Amino acid sequence: MEALQNNTTREVTPYQPTTDWGAGQNLSFRCMQTALALPIDRVREIIEYGQVTTVPMMPGYVRGVLNLRGNVVPVIDLAFRFGGKPTEVGRRTCIIILELPIGKTSQLAGLIVDAVDEVLDIEQSQIEPPPEFGTGISTQFILGMARQENGFLIILNAEALFSEDELQRMHEPLGVENVLKD
Secondary structure, rough: OOHHHHHHOOOOOOOOOOOOOOOEEEEEEEEEEEEEEEEHHEEEEEEEEEOOOOOOOOOOOOEEEEEEEEEEEEEEHHHHHOOOOOOOOOOOEEEEEEEEOOOEEEEEEEEOOOOOEEEEEOOOHHHOOOOOOOOOOOOOEEEEEEEOOOEEEEEEEEHOOOOHHHHHHOOOOOOOOHHHOO
């Protein structure tokens, strides 16, 4: 198990938050009928929804883990994480694989979303700071709001989707001593 865990980590440059609110290249996607985006520098790949193995004693929004070329990758249901209903898997449902920092290493994590749209170049002038309320998503998860022709695109803070404690727990081997820790 330790060998598998080592395959999912590597040295990365820690994310340095800025006041750009998500300007630059972003992957746009949909979840809960909402247009969302993630900075492309945290997206490793996009995969078709496949076999996710349930892991006992995890928060409800953690669907389980998947095997990604020999790496154990935890997968969360983004809609359920935001307080919505669990995602119903459809033809366009996919998993966005993120690479998130943990200290000097990184952890792969998957997000179940309804559909992926495209990579967008978002200019700083298109972005407003996160609103205090009214988006249906906790402001802790939002980097900024990009103006689009047909409304706004919510740019998410990838690191805020998982607490540091959750990332650390996912990074640890899933032995009995760690499952019983809670």
